Amino acid sequence: MPIATVNPADGTTVKTFDPLSADEVEQRLADAEAAFRGYRTTTFEERARLLNAAADLLEREADGVARVMTTEMGKPLAAARAEAAKCVKAMRWYARNAEELLAPEYPAPEDVADSGAERAEVRYRPLGPVLAVMPWNFPLWQVVRFAAPALMAGNVGLLKHASNVPQTALYLGDLFHRAGFAPGCFQTLLVSSGAVEAVLRDPRVVAATLTGSEGAGRAVASVAGDEIKKTVLELGGSDPFVVMPSADVEAAARTAVTARVQNNGQSCIAAKRFLVHTDVFDAFAERFTAGMLGLTVGDPMEPGTDVGPLSGAQGREDLEELVTDALAQGAQALCGGRRPQGLERGFYYEPTVLTGVTAQMRIHREEAFGPVATLYRVADAEEAVTLANDTPFGLSSNVWTRDECEADRFVQDLEAGGVFFNGMTASHPALPFGGVKRSGYGRELAGHGIREFCNATTVWRGA
Incomplete structure (x- = not known):
């Protein structure tokens, strides 16, 4: 290069x-x-x-x-x-x-x-x-x-x-x-x-x-x-963002959009996999998808832009391959999944939400380095923990719950260098930062x- x-x-x-x-x-x-x-x-x-x-x-x-x-x-x-x-x-x-x-x-x-x-x-x-x-x-x-x-x-x-x-x-x-x-x-x-x-x-x-x-x-x-x-x-990281029934779903969905597309989605600590309890799944999915659809993609120098381009052509191609593989195997795009029209000269990609992702799809195991989210429905905390840990990575994690016993369970069982409750992962000079596994x-x-x-x-x- x-x-x-x-x-x-x-x-x-x-x-x-x-x-x-x-x-x-x-x-x-x-x-x-x-x-x-x-x-x-x-x-x-x-x-x-x-x-x-x-x-x-x-x-x-x-x-x-x-x-x-x-x-x-x-x-x-x-x-x-x-x-x-x-x-x-x-x-x-x-x-x-x-x-x-x-x-x-x-x-x-x-x-x-x-x-x-x-x-x-x-x-x-x-x-x-x-x-x-x-x-x-x-x-x-x-x-x-x-x-x-x-x-x-x-x-x-x-x-x-x-x-x-x-x-x-x-x-x-x-x-x-x-x-x-x-x-x-x-x-x-x-x-x-x-x-x-x-x-x-x-x-x-x-x-x-x-x-x-x-x-x-x-x-x-x-x-x-x-x-x-x-x-x-x-x-790398493929951080889980877990939403449980006691969460403030409106705040969780709003934060989830920022957590996924920060830095145009090109962040190791961006939330990438959204694991939502079945009791609040539909409400969260509706709000999250609406939030992703409402983002402005465009010139990063313009003050109204929420999502700029990916860093280069290869990064966009890598992201597209993951999305194409998932869609070919039965995943559904609730929004996005394409290059935006009118921005052909740059390396742009639409904010995307995929559901119906299975373990056979590459995006289930590989890091999506761009504004693409995968949305999973989970039955309980045990399934959320199992799915959250079903990745080679272990950088950080986000959990939305107001149940202290439930929170303790996630701290004990999540395989990650950090657990952030009711907020999005961020690095701070006073807090140690790093991960486990790969x-x-x-x-x-x-x-x-x-x-x-x-x-x-x-x-x-x-x-």
């Missing part, structure tokens, strides 16, 4: 970039190693000052970078502005909380007395240069939620961003540089995916984090495993995320 900005709203190539040469990559690796030697000794106060400076810059420049994101991957401009604001919030949260999150831990003296220690402690120390392989769907947020904790922990970052968002990638490297971080602390690598293995195998790179497809995660994890390097993976391993955000790339060092002191 070329490194280029291709506007998905009309398919035009806006700008192309030459990948870094081998010598240029080598220089950036050397710069990262050199930067780490000095940066690791900085205080939390110094790091917080730099990160807050980056947040201030991003806040002032939010509209401009939002327009770049929309041009590169097609999200509605309002959503791009909200993404920039979320990044500012996360930067300031880590600047404020990192020192406490990484404070030394002191076991009680009586608990370690039999080890012969007069006292002991655990200190969190940075590891070194970390490679971040990031996706296009949240081109600013995915990077910042790695960069903010990594930099506050004293690590340095190397960003290999998706090839279709090069301008956002370059902006990020420039942002941290202009904020005052020393050269080499955070660098963008404009390279192809084929160059990732050599960078990851370089001994100066100590760990990697990846957000992306299952295939990409498997490739990075296998190389890192061969090199015995730490990784964090956040991969959705990956490790956690981002909160204290869990900042400690992922730290050396938890036991310090033992004898008498």
